[in-house]
Amino acid sequence: MKTLRALQERMSDALMQPLTPRDGLQKSTRTDFIAPNDRMSGFERLEIYARQYWFRVLDCLHDDYPALRALLGQRRFHALCREYLAQHPSSSWTLRNLGSRLPEFIKDRAARDVAMIEWAQTLAFDEAWLKPLAVADLARGDAATMRLGIQPCVILTQVSHGVDHFITALHKTEAEVRGAASQAITGSPKRRVTRRRPALHRERVHLAVHRQDNRLYFKRLHPKAFRLLTALREGRTLAEALTHSKASAAQIREWFSEFSQLGWLTKPSTPHPKS
Amino acid sequence: MNPSTLEIGLGLRVPHYRHILEKKPVCGWFEIISENFMVDGGRPLEVLDAILEQYTVVQHGVSMFLGNADPLDRDHLRKLKRLVKRTKTPWLSDHLCWGSVGGKCSHDLLPMPYTKGVAKHTARKIRQAQDFLEVPICVENVSSYAEFMQNEMTEWEFLSEVVEQADCGVLLDVNNIYVSSQNHGFDPREYLRKVPHHRVGQMHIAGHTRLEHVILDTHDHPVPDPVWSLYAEAVRLCGNVPTLLEWDDRIPSFDEVHAEALKARRFWNAGRKAPQSMREEALVA
Numbered sequence: 001m002k003t004l005r006a007l008q009e010r011m012s013d014a015l016m017q018p019l020t021p022r023d024g025l026q027k028s029t030r031t032d033f034i035a036p037n038d039r040m041s042g043f044e045r046l047e048i049y050a051r052q053y054w055f056r057v058l059d060c061l062h063d064d065y066p067a068l069r070a071l072l073g074q075r076r077f078h079a080l081c082r083e084y085l086a087q088h089p090s091s092s093w094t095l096r097n098l099g100s101r102l103p104e105f106i107k108d109r110a111a112r113d114v115a116m117i118e119w120a121q122t123l124a125f126d127e128a129w130l131k132p133l134a135v136a137d138l139a140r141g142d143a144a145t146m147r148l149g150i151q152p153c154v155i156l157t158q159v160s161h162g163v164d165h166f167i168t169a170l171h172k173t174e175a176e177v178r179g180a181a182s183q184a185i186t187g188s189p190k191r192r193v194t195r196r197r198p199a200l201h202r203e204r205v206h207l208a209v210h211r212q213d214n215r216l217y218f219k220r221l222h223p224k225a226f227r228l229l230t231a232l233r234e235g236r237t238l239a240e241a242l243t244h245s246k247a248s249a250a251q252i253r254e255w256f257s258e259f260s261q262l263g264w265l266t267k268p269s270t271p272h273p274k275s
Numbered sequence: 276m277n278p279s280t281l282e283i284g285l286g287l288r289v290p291h292y293r294h295i296l297e298k299k300p301v302c303g304w305f306e307i308i309s310e311n312f313m314v315d316g317g318r319p320l321e322v323l324d325a326i327l328e329q330y331t332v333v334q335h336g337v338s339m340f341l342g343n344a345d346p347l348d349r350d351h352l353r354k355l356k357r358l359v360k361r362t363k364t365p366w367l368s369d370h371l372c373w374g375s376v377g378g379k380c381s382h383d384l385l386p387m388p389y390t391k392g393v394a395k396h397t398a399r400k401i402r403q404a405q406d407f408l409e410v411p412i413c414v415e416n417v418s419s420y421a422e423f424m425q426n427e428m429t430e431w432e433f434l435s436e437v438v439e440q441a442d443c444g445v446l447l448d449v450n451n452i453y454v455s456s457q458n459h460g461f462d463p464r465e466y467l468r469k470v471p472h473h474r475v476g477q478m479h480i481a482g483h484t485r486l487e488h489v490i491l492d493t494h495d496h497p498v499p500d501p502v503w504s505l506y507a508e509a510v511r512l513c514g515n516v517p518t519l520l521e522w523d524d525r526i527p528s529f530d531e532v533h534a535e536a537l538k539a540r541r542f543w544n545a546g547r548k549a550p551q552s553m554r555e556e557a558l559v560a
Binding site for chain 1: 460
C-alpha cells in the first residue's frame with residue numbers, strides 16, 4: 001500500500017500546514033491529486049478539508065483552555081494555538097489529548113501555570129476512580145513494605161501562581177464551595193468564562209485537582225503533604241514516603257485521616273517491581 | 276435483546292442526558308459515539324451505565340479509520356473492545372474512510388481513493404477488526420467534498436467491493452449519499468440501487484447545510500425533503516432497517532429531535548422486515 005500511504009501523507013501534509021491569514025490553503029500547495037468538478041477546482045475542494053481540520057482542532061483547544069484564553073485574550077490565545085498545533089499536530093485518536101503538550105510549549109510562566117492546571121482538569125475529569133482503601137486496611141500494613149496508590153483522578157501539580165483562585169474567580173457564578181479547603185468548579189472542563197479577568201497572583205501553590213461525585217475540585221496541599229502523596233504515587237513504600245515528606249507525626253495522622261475520607265488512597269495500580 | 280426489533284433510534288448527546296435520565300422517554304434505542312466513552316471513569320461512563328439499565332445502546336465510532344494505510348491502532352481497539360463488553364452492542368459501526376497517517380491524526384472522515392487495491396486493503400482491516408472485537412461491524416459511507424484523480428470506480432462500487440470482501444454490514448447514511456451526490460454530480464438513486472441491500476444493517480438520516488458551491492454534512496438541521504425522499508427509496512429496497520437520526524450541532528430539545536426521528540416511521544412498510552442482514556447475524560451470534 002505504498003501508493004495509498006503516499007497519497008494519504010500528501011493530503012495530510014496539505015491539510016495540516018498552517019492556513020493563510022485569511023484562513024485559506026497556502027497558494028503553493030500542490031493539489032493535482034484531487035479531481036476538480038464543474039464548480040470547484042481541486043485546490044478549492046482540498047481547502048474545505050484544510051479549513052475543517054484547523055477549525056476543529058482550534059475549537060477543541062478553545063473549549064479545553066478557557067482560563068488560558070481569558071488570561072491571554074482571544075487574539076494571543078488564537079496565535080499561540082496555531083503555533084502549537086503547527087508544531088504538535090494531534091498524535092492521538094482522541095481529541096481529549098490534543099492539548100496535552102500545550103503547557104510545556106508555553107514559555108511565559110503565568111500562562112504555563114494556567115495551562116498546566118487546565119490540563120490537570122481534563123485528566124481529572126475522566127481518569128479512573130478505583131475502590132478506596134479503608135482506614136483499617138492501612139492500619140494492618142507494615143509501613144516498611146507497604147505501598148499505596150493514589151486515585152488516578154487525583155492530579156498532583158505545583159505552580160507559581162494562584163491558578164486555582166484565578167479559575168474559581170472566573171467561574172464565580174457557577175462555583176460551589178465544598179469543604180473548608182476545597183473549592184468546587186463545574187463538572188465539565190468545557191465551560192464559559194466571564195468577560196472581566198480576575199487577577200492572577202504570584203504564589204507557590206501545591207495543588208490537587210480531583211474529582212468527587214463527578215465534579216472537579218481544587219485542594220491546596222501543604223508542601224509536605226504534596227511530597228508525601230507524590231512519593232506514594234512514585235511507588236515508594238509508606239515508610240520511605242513518610243521520611244521523604246519530613247512531616248510531623250501529627251501532620252501525618254491528620255492528612256491520612258483526610259485522604260482516607262476523600263477516598264484518595266487505593267491499592268497500587270501495578271505491583272511495584274521490588275515488592 | 277433482539278436486535279431485529281430495533282426501530283427508530285437517537286444519538287445520545289450531552290444536552291439530553293438529564294432529560295433522558297429523569298423522564299425516561301420511550302425511545303427505541305440510543306447510538307453512542309464510542310470514543311466519547313472510551314475513558315477510564317467520570318460522568319460519561321456513569322451516564323452510560325444508567326442508560327444501559329433502561330435502553331439498548333448501539334456503538335458508532337469515528338476513529339477506527341479502517342481505510343488508513345497504517346495498521347489498526349491496537350490501543351484504540353483494546354479500549355473499544357472494553358466498551359463493547361460494557362454496552363453489549365448488537366453490532367458496531369464506523370466509517371469507510373481514513374483519518375490519520377504516520378502518527379498524525381486529522382480527526383476527520385477523509386474520503387478513500389476508489390481502487391481495487393485499496394478496497395482489498397480496507398476489507399482485510401475490517402476483517403481484522405471484526406475478529407478482534409468479536410462483534411459484527413457495519414461500515415458507513417461518508418459524505419465527501421473531494422475525489423481523487425486515481426479513482427477507478429464509483430463510490431458505490433467501492434463500498435460494495437469492500438463489504439463483500441470483508442463480509443461485513445453497511446450502515447447506509449442516506450444524508451451522506453445525498454450530500455455527496457450533489458457535491459460530485461452523481462444520481463443518488465443509482466447509488467441506492469447498486470449497494471448490496473442484504474448487507475444494510477442500519478441507516479442514518481440527518482440534515483445538512485447548502486453553501487454556494489458545496490453541501491456540508493453538518494447535522495444541525497431537520498431532515499430535508501430530498502433526504503426523506505431518498506430514505507423512502509432506501510426502505511423500499513432494503514426493508515425496515517433500524518434507523519437513527521443524527522443531530523449533533525445546534526441541538527434542540529429531546530422532544531423535538533425525537534419527533535423528527537419518528538417521522539421515519541411514515542416510510543416503513545407494515546410488517547416488512549429487512550432481508551437477511553447483519554441484524555439477523557448479530558441475533559444468531
